Amino acid sequence: MTRKVQTRTLATRDRLLAAGREIVAAVGMAGLRTEEVVLRAGTAKGTFFAHFQDRDHFLAALLAERLGEELEQLAAPVDRKALLRRLDLLYRLFAADTETVALLARFSGPAGAGLGLDRLICLVTERLADGVVGMQARGEIGARARPEVLSEGLVALVFHAAASAQCGMHGDARAVRERADRLLLEMTEALLWP
Amino acid sequence: MTRKVQTRTLATRDRLLAAGREIVAAVGMAGLRTEEVVLRAGTAKGTFFAHFQDRDHFLAALLAERLGEELEQLAAPVDRKALLRRLDLLYRLFAADTETVALLARFSGPAGAGLGLDRLICLVTERLADGVVGMQARGEIGARARPEVLSEGLVALVFHAAASAQCGMHGDARAVRERADRLLLEMTEALLWP
DNA sequence: CCGTTAAATTGACTATGGTCAATAAAGTCC
DNA sequence: GGACTTTATTGACCATAGTCAATTTAACGG
Numbered sequence: 001m002t003r004k005v006q007t008r009t010l011a012t013r014d015r016l017l018a019a020g021r022e023i024v025a026a027v028g029m030a031g032l033r034t035e036e037v038v039l040r041a042g043t044a045k046g047t048f049f050a051h052f053q054d055r056d057h058f059l060a061a062l063l064a065e066r067l068g069e070e071l072e073q074l075a076a077p078v079d080r081k082a083l084l085r086r087l088d089l090l091y092r093l094f095a096a097d098t099e100t101v102a103l104l105a106r107f108s109g110p111a112g113a114g115l116g117l118d119r120l121i122c123l124v125t126e127r128l129a130d131g132v133v134g135m136q137a138r139g140e141i142g143a144r145a146r147p148e149v150l151s152e153g154l155v156a157l158v159f160h161a162a163a164s165a166q167c168g169m170h171g172d173a174r175a176v177r178e179r180a181d182r183l184l185l186e187m188t189e190a191l192l193w194p
Numbered sequence: 195m196t197r198k199v200q201t202r203t204l205a206t207r208d209r210l211l212a213a214g215r216e217i218v219a220a221v222g223m224a225g226l227r228t229e230e231v232v233l234r235a236g237t238a239k240g241t242f243f244a245h246f247q248d249r250d251h252f253l254a255a256l257l258a259e260r261l262g263e264e265l266e267q268l269a270a271p272v273d274r275k276a277l278l279r280r281l282d283l284l285y286r287l288f289a290a291d292t293e294t295v296a297l298l299a300r301f302s303g304p305a306g307a308g309l310g311l312d313r314l315i316c317l318v319t320e321r322l323a324d325g326v327v328g329m330q331a332r333g334e335i336g337a338r339a340r341p342e343v344l345s346e347g348l349v350a351l352v353f354h355a356a357a358s359a360q361c362g363m364h365g366d367a368r369a370v371r372e373r374a375d376r377l378l379l380e381m382t383e384a385l386l387w388p
Numbered sequence: 389c390c391g392t393t394a395a396a397t398t399g400a401c402t403a404t405g406g407t408c409a410a411t412a413a414a415g416t417c418c
Numbered sequence: 419g420g421a422c423t424t425t426a427t428t429g430a431c432c433a434t435a436g437t438c439a440a441t442t443t444a445a446c447g448g
Contacts, residue, residue: 003415003424012426034405044428049406051426105299105357118361145384153381156354157347163299167312187347190339191384197394197445206396228435238398243436 013051015041020062029059029099060107063100064116067093071120076130080140080192083131087158090124091184095162104159125151141192150191157187207245209235214256223253223293254301257294258310261287265314270324274334274386277325281352284318285378289356298353319345335386344385351381 019040023032034055038048052058070093077083094104108121128151136143145153161184165177213234217226228249232242246252264287271277288298302315322345330337339347355378359371 006414006425008414009426033403035403045405046407046429047427055405102296102300106296107361142384142387144387145380149377149380150384152377153351153354153384156381157350159354160347160350167301183343183346186339186343187350190336190344190347193336193338200395200444202444203396227433229433239435240399240437241397244396249435 012041012043012047016043016048016051016058017061017065020058021065024059024062028097029062029103030097032059034058056103056106059099060103060117063103064120067117067120071124074124074127076127076134078131078134080135083128083135083141083192084188086128086131087154087184087188090155090158091161094158095165095180098166101163101166105163108159121155125155128154139194142194145191153191154188157184157191160184206235206237206241210237210242210245210252211256211259214252215259218253218256222291223256223297224291226253228252250297250300253293254297254311257297258314261311261314265318268318268321270321270328272325272328274329277322277329277335277386278382280322280325281348281378281382284349284352285355288352289359289374292360295357295360299357302353315349319349322348333388336388339385347385348382351378351385354378 016037019037020032022040023036032055034045034048037058038045041048048058052061070089074086077086094100104117104121107117125148129147132141132147132151135141136147161180164180164183167176210231213231214226216234217230226249228239228242231252232239235242242252246255264283268280271280288294298311298315301311319342323341326335326341326345329335330341355374358374358377361370
């Protein structure tokens with residue numbers, strides 16, 4: 001028979017995540033070592049892996065926490081301008097650093113683990129689609145694609161721009177970043193053309 | 195003073211890559227261990243890392259080899275139908291497996307290392323843009339975005355579709371794959387609308 | 389050919405992610 | 419509260435990516 005989750009379990013998980021937050025704040029995601037996490041959380045190594053499948057899933061959980069704070073409460077954009085602002089916000093969040101980009105690429109798919117990044121991205125996409133419906137009805141933007149398709153496509157472009165901007169760490173960072181910025185802007189315009 | 199590259203160096207590199215090819219063919223990219231590579235190539239561990247920055251760069255080189263065979267010779271698509279076929283080919287190549295998707299996400303940016311995946315993707319994008327120029331001139335597809343922007347956007351959508359299809363390994367794979375297929379198709383249509 | 393120097397190679401070593409059989413700590417039923 | 423079951427935790431242990439000082443090999447100038 002299956003028993004209810006112990007409060008102890010949740011407490012342990014929270015301690016691990018709290019430790020992770022501290023470490024990421026101090027040395028970034030790339031510098032997070034599992035040893036350090038369990039040390040701060042006061043648990044054994046095995047406990048970490050009993051709670052999280054691997055280091056990357058742990059980082060994804062942390063990232064989801066952080067992004068959730070920014071994205072959970074957002075309403076559907078009411079007009080074209082608001083939509084563009086929303087995409088820009090996503091772009092800035094996603095392009096924060098290399099780790100973020102890699103984690104999103106790996107975990108944000110429509111069929112992810114269930115709780116975490118994937119759910120968050122789905123939420124954002126749906127909210128975007130809600131806004132698109134109205135704008136398409138008013139003829140403010142084009143209606144050649146269904147709202148949910150269009151909004152997922154827009155998010156895909158944001159991902160791509162973020163990834164491009166990050167790859168540009170080597171070489172002339174500014175130029176690459178500007179290139180990504182412009183790609184996102186121009187492609188979005190082409191898609192939204194009434 | 196800087197001396198010319200020794201032929202020995204190139205031979206070693208080739209032996210490493212050849213070993214890598216064999217291993218990938220046998221156990222896939224995920225199953226490749228550096229120990230096994232140097233064992234087959236008959237070199238020491240250190241030699242491997244003298245030639246390739248890390249395991250992922252090595253895998254990227256192998257992937258670039260493989261994709262290069264398929265993509266290097268392709269001509270610019272002459273019409274809309276050829277363009278769609280080209281995107282479909284890319285999709286099938288990119289969505290081959292999880293490793294491929296991850297490597298592309300990490301190394302295919304416009305400012306990558308110089309020789310490898312990044313160069314290949316740039317090539318494909320440019321070739322695509324060449325085709326787009328003609329089609330836009332003939333009014334066969336829309337001209338709301340510049341050719342190079344449009345083609346990079348299309349490639350971005352292919353990436354996204356490939357990533358989505360791969361994330362769908364968990365859960366109902368078929369449904370997720372079909373969803374990705376349709377997204378790519380509908381978004382492409384919306385973008386190409388005359 | 390020979391000494392000199394840059395480049396390539398080596399392999400023992402380290403760092404760290406991840407495993408698992410053993411143990412402890414709840415929960416459940418009487 | 420005692421017997422028993424399920425769940426959580428532990429930490430020694432393993433696998434493997436990646437490092438580096440020492441060594442060997444090849445190019446160069448004379």
